[in-house]
Amino acid sequence: xxxxxxxxxxxxxxxxxxxxxxxxxxxxxxxxxxxxxxxxxxxxxxxxxxxxxxxxxxxxxxxxxxxxxxxxxxxxxxxxxxxxxxxxxxxxxxxxxxxxxxxxxxxxxxxxxxxxxxxxxxxxxxxxxxxxxxxxxxxxxxxxxxxxxxxxxxxxxxxxxxxxxxxxxxxxxxxxxxxxxxxxxxxxxxxxxxxxxxxxxxxxxxxxxxxxxxxxxxxxxxxxxxxxxxxxxxxxxxxxxxxxxxxxxxxxxxxxxxxxxxxxxxxxxxxxxxxxxxxxxxxxxxxxxxxxxxxxxxxxxxxxxxxxxxxxxxxxxxxxxxxxxxxxxxxx
Amino acid sequence: xxxxxxxxxxxxxxxxxxxxxxxxxxxxxxxxxxxxxxxxxxxxxxxxxxxxxxxxxxxxxxxxxxxxxxxxxxxxxxxxxxxxxxxxxxxxxxxxxxxxxxxxxxxxxxxxxxxxxxxxxxxxxxxxxxxxxxxxxxxxxxxxxxxxxxxxxxxxxxxxxxxxxxxxxxxxxxxxxxxxxxxxxxxxxxxxxxxxxxxxxxxxxxxxxxxxxxxxxxxxxxxxxxxxxxxxxxxxxxxxxxxxxxxxxxx
Numbered sequence: 001x002x003x004x005x006x007x008x009x010x011x012x013x014x015x016x017x018x019x020x021x022x023x024x025x026x027x028x029x030x031x032x033x034x035x036x037x038x039x040x041x042x043x044x045x046x047x048x049x050x051x052x053x054x055x056x057x058x059x060x061x062x063x064x065x066x067x068x069x070x071x072x073x074x075x076x077x078x079x080x081x082x083x084x085x086x087x088x089x090x091x092x093x094x095x096x097x098x099x100x101x102x103x104x105x106x107x108x109x110x111x112x113x114x115x116x117x118x119x120x121x122x123x124x125x126x127x128x129x130x131x132x133x134x135x136x137x138x139x140x141x142x143x144x145x146x147x148x149x150x151x152x153x154x155x156x157x158x159x160x161x162x163x164x165x166x167x168x169x170x171x172x173x174x175x176x177x178x179x180x181x182x183x184x185x186x187x188x189x190x191x192x193x194x195x196x197x198x199x200x201x202x203x204x205x206x207x208x209x210x211x212x213x214x215x216x217x218x219x220x221x222x223x224x225x226x227x228x229x230x231x232x233x234x235x236x237x238x239x240x241x242x243x244x245x246x247x248x249x250x251x252x253x254x255x256x257x258x259x260x261x262x263x264x265x266x267x268x269x270x271x272x273x274x275x276x277x278x279x280x281x282x283x284x285x286x287x288x289x290x291x292x293x294x295x296x297x298x299x300x301x302x303x304x305x306x307x308x309x310x311x312x313x314x315x316x317x318x319x320x321x322x323x324x325x326x327x328x329x330x331x332x
Numbered sequence: 333x334x335x336x337x338x339x340x341x342x343x344x345x346x347x348x349x350x351x352x353x354x355x356x357x358x359x360x361x362x363x364x365x366x367x368x369x370x371x372x373x374x375x376x377x378x379x380x381x382x383x384x385x386x387x388x389x390x391x392x393x394x395x396x397x398x399x400x401x402x403x404x405x406x407x408x409x410x411x412x413x414x415x416x417x418x419x420x421x422x423x424x425x426x427x428x429x430x431x432x433x434x435x436x437x438x439x440x441x442x443x444x445x446x447x448x449x450x451x452x453x454x455x456x457x458x459x460x461x462x463x464x465x466x467x468x469x470x471x472x473x474x475x476x477x478x479x480x481x482x483x484x485x486x487x488x489x490x491x492x493x494x495x496x497x498x499x500x501x502x503x504x505x506x507x508x509x510x511x512x513x514x515x516x517x518x519x520x521x522x523x524x525x526x527x528x529x530x531x532x533x534x535x536x537x538x539x540x541x542x543x544x545x546x547x548x549x550x551x552x553x554x555x556x557x558x559x560x561x562x563x564x565x566x567x568x569x570x571x572x573x574x575x576x577x578x579x580x581x582x583x
Contacts, residue, residue, distance in 0.1 A: 202442035202450045209435045212424035219384065219422075220492065221410035221439035230444060 018329035029278050030189075030196050037185050040286075047177035049293050053286050054181070054188045055246050056269060060281030061195055062238025063266040068276035069199065070231040071211030073126075075263045076117055076133030079140045080110040080236040082258030084243025086144065086151060089253045093160035094150070103244045110240020111233055113140070118232030122225055134260060141258040157253040174248070184245050191241055198234065199278065207231050211276075239266075268310055274323030283322045335398065337362045337530050338383070338500055343392035344554075345378050352378040354554045355392065360500070365522070365531045367541040370551035371574070376534045377419070379551065380504055383532065384416040385409035397499065410439065413499035417492070419508055419534070421485045425478035429469055429488055432477050434460035437495045463495040464488075467521060483514040490521065501525065503533040507540065519544055542566065550574075 025032065041050035059081055066072050088106035091097035097105065121132040144151045151157055165172040165183060172183045198204050206227050209217040218224045247253050256262065265288075273284020288306065295302035317324050336359035345353040353375040360366060368376050381387040382394065385406035394401045396412060404412065424432045437456045442448070451457070464473055467487040472480060477488060486506065493501060506522065507515045519540055525531060535541050541548060542562040550558040550571050558564075558571050565571055 197449075198446045200449050200451070201446045202438055202448065202453060203444055203446040205431070205435045205438060205450050206443060208427065209424055212426055213422060216418075216422045216424065216492070217435075218407045219386075219410065219416060220436040221407055221496065222443060223405070223407050227443070230446075234446070 022326065022329050026278075030193050033192055033279065033282065034189055037189060041178065041181050044290070045293060047181055049289060051177075051181055051184060051249055052289050053282075054184050055242050055249060056265070056285040056289060057282040058188045058191055058242040058245070059239050059266055060269040060273065060285045061192065062235050062242065064270045064275060064277075064281040065195060065198065065207075065238065066231055066235035067267070067270055068274075068280070069204070069211060070207040070228060070235075072122075072228060072232070073130045073267070074121070074133040074232075074235075075130045075260060075267070076121075076135075076137030077235070077239050077266050078258050078260055078262035079117065079137040080114055080239035081243040081246070081262055081266075082140070082144070082253070083113050084110040084240030085247040085253040085257050086157060086243075088244040088247040089157040089160045090150060092162065093157065099162045099165055099248065103241075103248070106244035106247070107237055107240045110243060111237045114233045114236020114240075115229070118229045118236070122228045122232065134263070137258070137260060137263060141255075141260070144258050145255060151255070152253075154255055156255050157247075158251075160247075161251040162248055180249065184249060187241070187245060191238060195238065196278065203227075203230070270320075271318075272310060272313055272320055274320030274326070277320070277322050277326060280320050280322035284320060287321060334361065336360055337397060339395045340383075341393045341395075343379075343382060343389045343394060345375075345382060345387060346390045352554055353382070353389075356551075356556045357392075358549060358556065358559060360530060360532065362499075362530050363526070364546040365526045365533070365544060366547045366549060367545040368532065368534045368549045368551060369536075369538070369541060370557075373553075374551040375554040376551055377504070378554075380416070380502055380532075380534055384414060384502055410496045410498065414502065415493040415496040415498035415500075416502035417489045417504060417506060419504040421482075421489050423477045423485060423488055423492065425476070427477060428474050429477055429480060429484075430457075430460055430464060430473040432488055433463050433491050433495050436460075436492045437463070440496070460495060463491045466524075467491045467494070468517070483510055483517075486510060486514070486518065487521075490518075494525070498529060500530045500532065503531060505534050505536065507535065507537060515540065 037054065040053060041047045044050045044053070063077050066074055084106040087109040088102040091102035091105045092099065117133060117136045120136065121129055124132050145153055163175050165174060172179050174180045174183065206217070206222055209220070210222070210224055210227060214224055243257065246257065269284035269288050270281045271284070272287055273282065274280025291306050291309065292302060295305045313320060319327055338360040340356060340358050342355045342357055343353065344351070344355045356379060368379065370376050378387065382389050385401070385404065396414060424435065427435070434457055437459045438453060441453055441456050461473065464470055467490055469484060469487055469491065472484060477485065480488060490503070490506060503522070507518045510518060515537065522531065522544060545562055548560065548562055548565040549556060550565060552574050557574065558568050560568070
């Protein structure tokens with residue numbers, strides 16, 4: 001989508017012109033994102049990058065449900081991503097579980113941890129909420145570091161390669177990058193559809209109302225704390241799912257996946273793409289990982305460049321890439 | 333006389349060392365408009381916050397339609413039939429006017445459904461549209477709440493409370509910051525609403541209160557100074573001394 005600001009064109013006309021496009025984008029958001037995901041490995045420099053975009057895109061979408069739509073800034077979501085990954089890895093390596101069982105277990109444990117962390121954190125607001133989630137997630141990080149006989153400690157969890165997914169009638173070879181990409185894509189697409197349902201649902205309206213005005217939402221008859229907790233758990237489940245996919249993809253769980261750097265990454269990707277928009281977090285993950293891919297070839301200090309770009313966005317384009325495009329298109 | 337809809341007994345509120353409200357006792361009957369007046373700091377807001385469940389009283393009891401409201405969480409008040417509007421406009425700024433009212437109406441239908449399409453709750457949407465029309469905002473349904481004019485935001489504020497179809501409607505300075513024309517429209521709206529429900533309002537505009545209310549409560553330093561018809565209140569020498577006398581500008 002190109003947005004040209006032709007000075008001769010009356011602004012109102014421009015708005016009229018883009019309005020149907022925006023309405024179409026919103027209405028067809030699931031099929032459109034599917035299409036974009038299908039072509040992704042062929043337009044990006046490598047299939048590995050495309051898989052990363054899928055996984056981190058899903059993480060950011062899950063994070064955005066809490067941050068962008070419910071208005072809660074969590075710095076502890078690495079826990080759910082890491083828990084999903086570790087549980088899947090441990091289920092396979094320690095218990096010899098089937099890949100599907102391992103994935104379900106990963107999502108379940110992530111959801112359970114989200115329930116506990118959420119129940120403890122939602123009593124607080126703003127910076128205190130961020131700090132409580134951060135502290136709890138660091139607790140999980142150090143537990144994983146200490147329990148090295150289970151988690152591999154500093155070296156991360158290894159030794160659980162899943163090379164083939166068997167279904168009745170067919171199987172997917174995970175050693176083939178293209179097959180692996182599309183297998184993961186199917187899961188991510190289902191998750192996106194789920195998120196789209198949530199956002200369109202009555203519950204989606206309630207979390208937005210809470211983000212907009214918590215006091216009024218309570219006066220309107222909503223149990224704000226419980227609603228926040230449900231949003232927190234849903235968000236944790238999605239991040240956990242991304243974690244299990246990451247474990248299957250890498251066949252290793254780095255300890256870093258539990259570190260608060262990972263939580264920070266989710267905040268950055270979501271803000272970069274546009275918090276509170278459906279496509280934004282995915283666009284943010286794509287932009288961030290592409291920048292990392294390109295700039296890290298030039299210099300080992302690529303984080304300086306990405307960091308600067310991030311600061312520019314926060315200062316001048318707080319709506320993020322996608323949010324800004326939407327705002328330009330909507331301007332009357 | 334029939335049983336009161338709302339019965340307040342010896343209700344008080346203390347914030348640390350500050351006593352904001354000292355033992356207020358009053359009964360409120362169905363179909364009346366009652367105004368609560370008093371100088372700044374008289375305890376009107378505290379009283380309102382207790383009636384709407386935002387604050388717990390430190391002393392006393394409150395019974396609504398016969399039920400004790402102690403221990404009822406604030407979000408349940410609107411489900412029991414008490415809705416309020418706010419003095420400082422308290423809306424959902426980045427949602428459309430229609431969505432502001434629709435989400436308030438939805439609380440009576442669906443709160444934790446994450447699967448159905450919300451557009452399917454057609455009756456919720458229609459109720460919101462009807463309520464918007466009732467407060468004169470039918471043509472602003474698609475406008476973001478933050479882009480509405482002040483008077484329109486005040487009307488939206490009322491609509492959010494009204495869509496709950498409350499038995500008791502609490503209006504905290506419904507005409508705050510309004511010009512004479514907008515105030516007249518708001519008075520018309522309140523009179524229309526009063527035909528079917530009980531209304532309590534906090535106001536500063538004396539002329540408006542005296543014309544509109546069936547009954548006036550005067551709070552002063554957290555205490556109930558007087559309780560009577562507008563005529564009685566106007567004639568009350570003590571009220572004149574503490575309130576009416578010093579606010580000629582309002583009269």
